[in-house]
Amino acid sequence: MEVNNTTQDNSTGYTNSTSDYNEYLKVVFIRNVVTCIIICIGLPLTFVAIYSLYSLVRNDHVAPIYVINLLISDLIQFCCIICDMARPESRMINNIYYNIYRYSLMTSVCFMVCIALERYLLIVFPLWYRYRRTIKSTVVICVVAWTLPALYFFTVFFADNFNIPTIVILVFLFLPFPLLIFFCCATLKALSASVSILPEEKRQIVGTLVLMLLIYTLLFLPRIIVMLVDCYTNGPSLLDTLSYLSSVFVELNPLADLVLYIFMKKGALDKMLSSVCCCRVEDVSSLENNTNREN
Secondary structure (H helix, E strand, O other): OHHHHHHHHHHHHHHHHHHHHHHHHHHHHHHHHHHHHHHHHHHHHHHHHHHHHHOOOEOOEOHHHHHHHHHHHHHHHHHHHHHHHHOOOOHHHHHHHHHHHHHHHHHHHHHHHHHHHHHHHHHHOHHHHHHHOOHHHHHHHHHHHHHHHHHHHHHHHHOOOOHHHHHHHHHHHHOHHHHHHHHHHHHHHHHHHOOOOOHHHHHHHHHHHHHHHHHHHHHHHHHHHHHHHHOOOOOOHHHHHHHHHHHHHHHOHHHHHOOHHHHHOOOHHHHHHHHHHHHHHHHHHHHHHHHHHHO
């Protein structure tokens, strides 16, 4: 009886592990398909957005510089994702593009904070910011934003504990969250009391800040939570599935950053809203005409 029970338990465990493995393969397949779609759509559009934003850079309009750098970090992410899809056999190559991908993620978050800070200073401290705002100071901030995440590589090459790089990136990715919330709330509060800013510019600023907060909350936070749980668990199959799903969310980040291009072009948001309003007006008018005909 004991032997039969043991055999039954082993067969049940084997069946469960097989079903878990099949579910894992399905998740991997879905992730590969979604990744290919992201690359095919996002990579050419990123080049177009960088070229278009480059023409907007003026002495009195420095915000596109941060967005251009944000899109450059997205290009690095695309290159690393392509390397991951190629499945190189060399372990060293895998480690290189994996760490570069983490670095580009941290850089992307840095420039999101820079954009939110720039909007905050423009609204809350307009006189001080317009006096201090120059191309030179913006370039210095961009250099700092590229250099600061590079400290991650020191933890990779010189840290004895394997979890230290993961802890560093967790801290680095999570710290901007309260900053983005503060900049968004403070800017919205200042905008509600401001009468000197045009409604078009208000909508542009609000759209940019809310979009960045949504990108961070929906795409980065799930990955941060999974990485945090992974540090304190043994890595069960469910966690592997969640890890793959959260990685897909992070891979959507370059595609989501392209939407910022809409909010950096003056009038683009108004055109989109006006087109939506026109569609609604046409629908209402057509509905009224049909009602009159029936009557």
